[in-house]
Amino acid sequence: MLAALSIEALGARFRDGSATPSAAARDYLARIEALDPKVRAFMTVTPDVALAQAAEADARFKAGAPRGSLDGVPIALKDVLCTRGIRTACGSKILESFVPPYDATVVRRLQEAGTVLLGKLNMDEFAMGSSTENSAFFTTRNPWDLGRVPGGSSGGSAAAVAADLAAATFGTDTGGSIRQPAAFCGNVGLKPTYGRVSRYGLVAFASSLDQIGPFTKTVADAALVLRVIAGADPMDSTAAAVPVPDYRAALAGGVAGLHIGIPREYFIDGMDPEVERAVRAAVDVLRGLGAKTEEVSLPHTEYGLAAYYLIGPAEASSNLARYDGVKYGLRLPGARDVIEMESRTRAAGFGREVKRRIMLGTYALSAGYYDEYYGQALRVRTLVARDFQTAFQTVDAIVAPTTPGVAFKIGEKEDPLQMYLNDVFTIPTSLAGLPGVSLPAGFTLAGLPIGLQVIGKAYDEATVLRVAHAYERATDWHTRKPALS
Amino acid sequence: MSGPYETVIGLEVHAQLRTRTKMFCGCSTAFGAAPNTQTCPVCQGNPGSLPVINKRAIEFGIRTALALGCTVNLQNRFARKHYFYPDMPKNYQISQYEEPLAEHGTLEVAAGGAPRVIGIQRLHLEEDVGKLVHEGEFATARASHVDYNRAGVPLMEIVSKPDLRSPEEAGAYLRALRAIVVYLGVCDGNMEEGSLRCDANVSLRIAGSDVLGTKVEIKNLNSFRHVQHALEYEVKRQAQALDVGERLTQETRLWDPERGRTVATRSKEFAHDYRYFPEPDLPPLDLAATEVERLRGDLPELPAAKRVRFVQVYGLSPHEAELLGQGRGLADYFEAAARESGKPKAVANWVLNELLRELPGDDDAAVAACPITPSRLAGLLALIDDGTISGKIAKDVFEKMLRSGEDARAIVGREGLTQVADVDALAGVVDQVLAQHVKVVEDWRNGKKAALGFLVGQVMKATQGKANPAMVNQLLGEKLPKTSKLT
Numbered sequence: 021m022l023a024a025l026s027i028e029a030l031g032a033r034f035r036d037g038s039a040t041p042s043a044a045a046r047d048y049l050a051r052i053e054a055l056d057p058k059v060r061a062f063m064t065v066t067p068d069v070a071l072a073q074a075a076e077a078d079a080r081f082k083a084g085a086p087r088g089s090l091d092g093v094p095i096a097l098k099d100v101l102c103t104r105g106i107r108t109a110c111g112s113k114i115l116e117s118f119v120p121p122y123d124a125t126v127v128r129r130l131q132e133a134g135t136v137l138l139g140k141l142n143m144d145e146f147a148m149g150s151s152t153e154n155s156a157f158f159t160t161r162n163p164w165d166l167g168r169v170p171g172g173s174s175g176g177s178a179a180a181v182a183a184d185l186a187a188a189t190f191g192t193d194t195g196g197s198i199r200q201p202a203a204f205c206g207n208v209g210l211k212p213t214y215g216r217v218s219r220y221g222l223v224a225f226a227s228s229l230d231q232i233g234p235f236t237k238t239v240a241d242a243a244l245v246l247r248v249i250a251g252a253d254p255m256d257s258t259a260a261a262v263p264v265p266d267y268r269a270a271l272a273g274g275v276a277g278l279h280i281g282i283p284r285e286y287f288i289d290g291m292d293p294e295v296e297r298a299v300r301a302a303v304d305v306l307r308g309l310g311a312k313t314e315e316v317s318l319p320h321t322e323y324g325l326a327a328y329y330l331i332g333p334a335e336a337s338s339n340l341a342r343y344d345g346v347k348y349g350l351r352l353p354g355a356r357d358v359i360e361m362e363s364r365t366r367a368a369g370f371g372r373e374v375k376r377r378i379m380l381g382t383y384a385l386s387a388g389y390y391d392e393y394y395g396q397a398l399r400v401r402t403l404v405a406r407d408f409q410t411a412f413q414t415v416d417a418i419v420a421p422t423t424p425g426v427a428f429k430i431g432e433k434e435d436p437l438q439m440y441l442n443d444v445f446t447i448p449t450s451l452a453g454l455p456g457v458s459l460p461a462g463f464t465l466a467g468l469p470i471g472l473q474v475i476g477k478a479y480d481e482a483t484v485l486r487v488a489h490a491y492e493r494a495t496d497w498h499t500r501k502p503a504l505s
Numbered sequence: 506m507s508g509p510y511e512t513v514i515g516l517e518v519h520a521q522l523r524t525r526t527k528m529f530c531g532c533s534t535a536f537g538a539a540p541n542t543q544t545c546p547v548c549q550g551n552p553g554s555l556p557v558i559n560k561r562a563i564e565f566g567i568r569t570a571l572a573l574g575c576t577v578n579l580q581n582r583f584a585r586k587h588y589f590y591p592d593m594p595k596n597y598q599i600s601q602y603e604e605p606l607a608e609h610g611t612l613e614v615a616a617g618g619a620p621r622v623i624g625i626q627r628l629h630l631e632e633d634v635g636k637l638v639h640e641g642e643f644a645t646a647r648a649s650h651v652d653y654n655r656a657g658v659p660l661m662e663i664v665s666k667p668d669l670r671s672p673e674e675a676g677a678y679l680r681a682l683r684a685i686v687v688y689l690g691v692c693d694g695n696m697e698e699g700s701l702r703c704d705a706n707v708s709l710r711i712a713g714s715d716v717l718g719t720k721v722e723i724k725n726l727n728s729f730r731h732v733q734h735a736l737e738y739e740v741k742r743q744a745q746a747l748d749v750g751e752r753l754t755q756e757t758r759l760w761d762p763e764r765g766r767t768v769a770t771r772s773k774e775f776a777h778d779y780r781y782f783p784e785p786d787l788p789p790l791d792l793a794a795t796e797v798e799r800l801r802g803d804l805p806e807l808p809a810a811k812r813v814r815f816v817q818v819y820g821l822s823p824h825e826a827e828l829l830g831q832g833r834g835l836a837d838y839f840e841a842a843a844r845e846s847g848k849p850k851a852v853a854n855w856v857l858n859e860l861l862r863e864l865p866g867d868d869d870a871a872v873a874a875c876p877i878t879p880s881r882l883a884g885l886l887a888l889i890d891d892g893t894i895s896g897k898i899a900k901d902v903f904e905k906m907l908r909s910g911e912d913a914r915a916i917v918g919r920e921g922l923t924q925v926a927d928v929d930a931l932a933g934v935v936d937q938v939l940a941q942h943v944k945v946v947e948d949w950r951n952g953k954k955a956a957l958g959f960l961v962g963q964v965m966k967a968t969q970g971k972a973n974p975a976m977v978n979q980l981l982g983e984k985l986p987k988t989s990k991l992t
Contacts, residue, residue, distance in 0.1 A: 102553045115552065122546050124553060223552040227785035256555050257787050335785055338585050341596035342550045346651065358591050358649065385587075385780035394782060 022047040023184040024501070027093050027241040030187055034081050034092050041077035041092025044187075045070045045136050048094045052138065052185050055504055060160050061170075061180040063099045064107055065139040070094065073136040080134065089244045089268075091134030096186040098177045099140040100147055101232070102221040103127055106137075110223050111145040111155040111173075114343045114350045114369025124221020125253045126190065126232050133248045138186050141176030145371045146340065147197055147225040149173050150442040151433070154373045159430055162204060163502040164468055168427040171201030171442075174235070178205035181235040183504055188245055189235045194226050195328050196423075196446025198233045199458035203422035203471020206460045206500065208488070209235050210242045211446075213479045214453035215260040217246075218253030226335040227258075229328075229450050238498060239459060239489040243267035246481060262479045270482035271489040276310030278487065281415035285321040286445055291424035298462035298470040299421045305494050306419065306487070316415060318407040323400045324448040329440060330384045330397035331451075336374075337381030343369060376436065405452040412477050417487045421445055422458040422471030445473065455481045459488045460497035469497075510709040510747065512740050513717060514669035515626075516732075518682055520661045520692040521633065521700040522565045527657035528632040529556030529599060534659075536698060540638070540652035548632075548657035550594025555786050558583075562630055562659040563606070563790065564800065565691040569661060570607030570628045571801050572685050577607045579797070582789035583630075586779045591649075592635040594656055600631035602781040604789070612665075612685075613809060616677040623678055624666030633658040661691070667706065667717065672736035679703060679732055684808045687867065688833045694867070696728050703732055708753075709743045718743075719753040723767055725760045735760035739767050811836055819849035828857055834869030841879035846886045855882060859903055876910035877903070885913035892973055898922050922971065928980070931964070931972060935980045938963045950986050957981060 022030060022044045033039035049067050056062050077092035086092070102108050102120035104127075109115045123131070131137075144154035152160040152175030160175045162168040163183040170179040174191025178201030181189050191198045193211035202209025210233040217232045224230060234245040247268065252261040282303055287296055307313050345351035345365030346358075352368050355361035370378070384393035411418060423442055433439045449456045454475055461472030472491065476484035492498055527534055530547035546554040570577050584602035610625030635656035639646035663682065669675045683701055686692040693700045703726045708718035723739060726732045739758070746753055758767035783789075806814070808830050815826035815836075829839045839856050843849035860882075864871040877885075885902060888894045894902060894917055905916045917923060938960060939946055949956040957978075964977045 102551075108552070110552070118552065120546075120551065120553070122551070122554075219553075220555050221553040224786075255557065257557050258555075258785075334782065338587060338597055338780075338782070341587060341589065342552070342594065344589065344591070344596060346591045347549060347594060348551070359589070362589060362591075382780065385782055387778045387780075390780075390782070 023051050023187075025187070026238045027090065027187050027236065027244055028238070030093060031089055031091075034077075034086065037081075040081065041074040041136055042071065044092065045074035045094050045138070048138055048186060051183075055183055056185060058161065058166060058504065059163055059179050059183045059185065060158050061141055061176040061183065061185055062096070062139045063109060063111075063142045063157065063176065066106060066137055069106070070136050070138050073131075073134075077134050077136060087132070087134040088248070090130070090248055092136060093134075093187050094136045094138050095130060096138045096141050096177070096180055096189045097127065098143050098174050098189070098191045100143060100192055100223045101127055101190060102223065103137070103140065106140065108140065108223065109157070110147075111143040111152075111157065112369065112371070112374070113156045114365070115223075115348075116156070116350060118349045120221070122221065125218035125255055126249045127221060129249050130190075141174070141180055141189060141191075143176055143191075144173035144197075145374050146223070146336070147173040147192055147194055147230075148336070148373050148377055150196070150200055150439050151175060151428075151430070153430065154371055156371050161430075162427045163504055164206060165427065165466075168429050168468070169204065171204035171427060173197040173201075174209075175201050177235050178202050178207060178209060181205070181207045181237060182502060184501070187237070188241060190232060190249075191235060192222055192225075192230055192232050193446075193450065194229045194231075194332060195450045196443035198235070199422050199446045199456055199471065199473060200442055202235055202458040203473075204427040204469065206463075206469030206497070206502075207235055207237060208239050208242050208457065208459045208492075208498070209233065210246060210457045210481070210485070211449070211455060212246060212250065212481055213455045215258055216250050216262070216455070216479060216481065218251075218256040218259040220253055220255035220259075224335075224339040226332040227339060228335060229332060239457070239485055239492045240268060240271060242457065243271055243485050243489070246485075260479070265482050267482055267485055271486050273486050274309065275306055275487055275490040278311050278417065278483070279415040280306055280311045280313045280487065281316035281411050281418040282313055283316050283318045283321070283411070283418055283420050285318050286420040288424065288444075291421070292426060292464075294464045295421050295423070295425060295470050299419075299472055302461045302472045302491060303419060305491060309490050309494055311487075313419075314415065316411040316418065318404075318411060318448060320400065320403045320407050321444075321448050324404050324451055325440060325444050327397040327400035327404065328443070328447045328451060329380065330393050331401065333377040333381030334384045334394050334397075335381065337378045337385065340370075340374065340378055345369075373436065401451045404448050407448070408452045408454060408475075416476075417483050418475040419487070420473045420475065422473040426464055426468040426470060449475050454478055455484050457484050457488050459492060460500075461491070461495070462497055463500070509712045510744055511712040511714070512671055513667045513708050513710060514672070514675045514736060515667035515706040516665045516669065516675060516678060517704045517706070518663045518665075518679065519702040520569075520663065520686050520694075522562050522659040522661055522691055523693055524559055524561045524565065524659050526559060528559050528562055528630070528659035529657055532657065538654055540650070541654060543654040544656070548594065549653055550596075556599055556784075558787060558790070559659060563792075565659070565689075566606045566628060566630050566661050567792070567797055567800050568689050568804065569663070569686060569691055570610065571797070571804055572689055572807055573610035573612055573625050573628065573663070575607035575610030575625060575628055577792065577797050578604060579792045579794060580604065580789060581606050581792075583784040583787045584781045585784050586631075586781055588777045588779060590634070591651055592637050592656070594635065594653060598631055598634065599784055599787075600662075601629035605629035606790075612678060612681055614674060614677045614681050616671065616674040621668075621670075621674070623668045626664045626666050628661060628663050631660050631662060632656070633660045661686075667708075672733045672740060675705065675736055676729055676733040679729060681808070684831065684867070687869065688805060688808055699727065702727065705732065705736060707736055707739050707743070709740065709747060719755050721753065721755065721767075722757045723760055724757060731760055731762055734762070734765065735767055738765065742767065805833070819843060819853070821849070821853055825853050825857060828861070828866065829853060832867040832869050832872065834872035835866045838872050838875075838879050842882045845880055846883035848886060848890070851886055852882065855886065855903075859900065863907060875907075877906050881906060881912050888913050888917060892975075893917065893923055895970065895974060898970060928976065931968075931976055931980055932984075934964055934967050934972070935977070935984055938967060939984060946985065957985075960985075
């Protein structure tokens with residue numbers, strides 16, 4: 021079955037002629053048809069696009085001129101990445117009918133690399149949430165336990181890779197939206213450094229935090245994919261002109277001699293003991309591979325969550341102001357004037373969590389409160405970033421749990437604050453703009469995946485991936501597949 | 506409170522920058538295209554789109570800032586200004602707030618009396634909004650449409666300090682500011698088309714007090730005339746209110762040019778908390794001091810300096826210098842013609858009396874398109890100078906040059922306008938005139954000096970104006986009898 025293969029293995033089959041991109045696309049489309057009714061990862065499936073792109077890739081391989089490591093590889097995209105001519109709904113009623121007139125830079129780069137688009141993936145509305153329960157359309161299921169959430173907001177992207185419904189998928193991470201679902205679904209989820217990947221065409225939630233990254237079956241695949249999507253973009257002034265290394269080649273180094281920090285503040289009361297045990301065991305594995313591990317302190321960790329829930333909503337309240345029924349998306353009819361039209365459209369088009377954050381953010385930015393809330397949050401952000409800078413003076417990478425717990429049951433967390441706590445270990449990295457990856461580090465007795473997070477210095481994804489790869493090679497968690505069919 | 510009051514006015518001027526492309530995307534800024542044909546995902550505020558700063562707009566802003574003597578903030582940044590309005594695609598405007606491009610400038614303004622220095626508080630850049638088009642009247646429109654062609658066009662906002670003391674001075678400030686942006690080539694200065702817009706803050710206080718009174722903002726001032734009239738009206742309105750002890754409310758009023766008064770807006774419409782915060786999609790600007798100095802070195806001569814030079818170098822009056830310097834195009838025109846003809850005074854007279862009758866002197870395009878080029882004007886003056894044509898004939902030739910686009914010599918030659926300067930031919934005409942007007946000659950003899958003028962006129966008439974006036978005078982002097990009385 022081609023759908024079980026990593027990108028590297030699939031690419032080898034394409035090159036030796038034992039499989040074709042079309043065969044892989046058909047295999048994946050068949051699985052989507054059979055299994056997605058259970059998993060519900062896909063918002064939109066695009067078989068026509070996929071088969072057409074696959075046929076072109078077939079021809080390139082036949083001609084002996086494939087485009088590179090991703091040519092012919094079936095992928096899928098979080099429904100927050102703009103795809104020209106293909107609906108991009110962002111999990112929201114307000115964009116239910118929105119068909120972008122342009123491709124996101126990442127989408128364009130993936131097309132140019134020859135990938136085959138299977139479809140668009142479910143998500144929490146405007147990427148606000150940790151379970152996909154905030155999708156205006158449906159909740160995606162965790163392939164390891166269909167009664168549980170896949171995490172979020174990129175829940176569809178994580179579930180699709182876990183269920184072998186795509187070779188790789190793409191999500192966005194603002195406060196943990198790639199790493200947390202990757203942990204819940206047992207695959208590799210990479211959030212690159214803020215500025216590493218162009219955000220052009222990523223429907224903004226919080227502009228100073230949002231970053232696009234891949235979900236893959238292996239760390240090596242993440243390395244291949246990052247190389248393709250990373251780099252400066254004339255359309256995004258925040259995408260940095262930092263050279264993009266050959267991440268795949270950089271994996272080879274191993275961890276012998278690397279200094280790895282274990283943050284004291286990431287092992288807290290109330291966290292799942294099975295998660296703590298698995299992460300501590302992972303640290304032992306790394307030590308066994310020759311890494312020098314030491315405890316580090318990130319003292320402002322506990323304030324990260326509060327700062328994040330001011331900065332994120334503040335930027336969101338601004339970014340989401342454009343959805344007013346005037347230009348695109350939903351417009352409620354029957355209003356007497358434009359103000360009524362806009363407020364009725366927004367009232368009907370946004371879900372509860374989005375409205376909550378718009379109100380929070382509007383308040384945090386309002387005259388008289390700005391300094392006390394938004395301003396204070398920015399100061400905390402600086403302190404959190406400084407924590408990491410200090411730690412990285414002595415260590416090359418930091419290893420920690422991705423989340424305090426494992427995938428929870430659908431409907432279990434009704435209190436938004438309980439939900440927000442899911443991101444307590446991923447948010448500080450986001451605030452500091454640093455790269456982080458989550459990869460499988462074990463399973464609970466109940467069979468649910470546990471995620472290990474590796475955090476690195478700014479633009480040092482190479483080291484992050486190298487540590488993750490060394491751990492992955494020493495373990496076999498990533499080879500396990502959920503029993504679905 | 507009762508008078509006398511001191512008027513306190515501050516102006517906020519928005520100038521559309523003449524960049525080829527918009528502030529944050531590559532769309533054209535050309536005026537007058539079909540609705541929504543000059544738009545893209547960025548200036549339409551599409552989900553996922555991001556702004557990218559137009560470097561040329563920054564350069565234009567810096568040039569203006571330097572011309573106004575501002576301090577350019579090498580570190581400055583954009584911020585988002587929020588309010589909901591359908592002409593604004595993102596429902597926020599990318600502007601500058603706490604860290605503007607430039608601050609602390611001055612502009613010298615003369616409104617009748619001695620020149621005064623007006624403070625410039627700040628200069629910043631932002632993006633323009635789109636345009637609403639209503640089917641029918643605004644209040645009862647069946648439908649309203651939005652044209653985003655203008656959305657994202659670069660705007661430069663220049664805020665004066667509340668240093669202006671009269672509507673005339675406000676008008677003079679606006680004209681001086683307009684002259685500078687037009688001279689720099691950063692704005693076309695067209696108020697009617699909205700390339701230059703002005704809002705005014707006006708308040709009154711007891712003369713001599715240093716406490717500011719309640720401020721009223723006036724919008725919809727889209728011509729120089731409107732600015733002055735609206736301020737005159739508003740000053741009177743506030744004075745009358747204060748005289749009878751009314752408290753003024755801080756509010757925004759719209760100028761209604763048809764009724765000639767300002768009208769209070771529903772204050773709710775303008776009572777905004779803009780919730781400014783730094784634009785996260787754009788890194789802070791970090792300008793190089795060397796680049797700013799390069800731009801300073803490249804500044805053209807500005808209107809004030811040019812006026813002084815015109816007086817000193819060409820011996821013009823300050824008034825003439827001001828009129829000739831009202832536009833860079835006109836000033837260049839004058840200098841080119843003066844250089845070629847070597848007679849700056851005469852050129853100035855012709856430009857001020859004849860050329861400016863035909864075209865607006867502040868319209869560089871009109872000056873550039875004028876069929877009478879500086880060189881042709883110099884050519885016309887040369888014909889007067891060498892006696893080929895008279896000053897009077899020259900005015901007709903000027904008219905013809907305007908219409909036909911020919912040079913003076915061609916017209917004079919074709920139409921036989923050369924002065925009659927043949928002594929024998931003229932002598933015959935003079936004899937004839939003297940013979941026909943014996944009575945007038947008699948008057949002359951009796952000391953009536955005006956008789957000479959009449960006789961000159963008759964000779965000119967007989968030659969259809971082509972006689973050389975100097976020669977006619979000389980011939981008459983020779984042929985007329987000596988006067989008996991010297992008066």
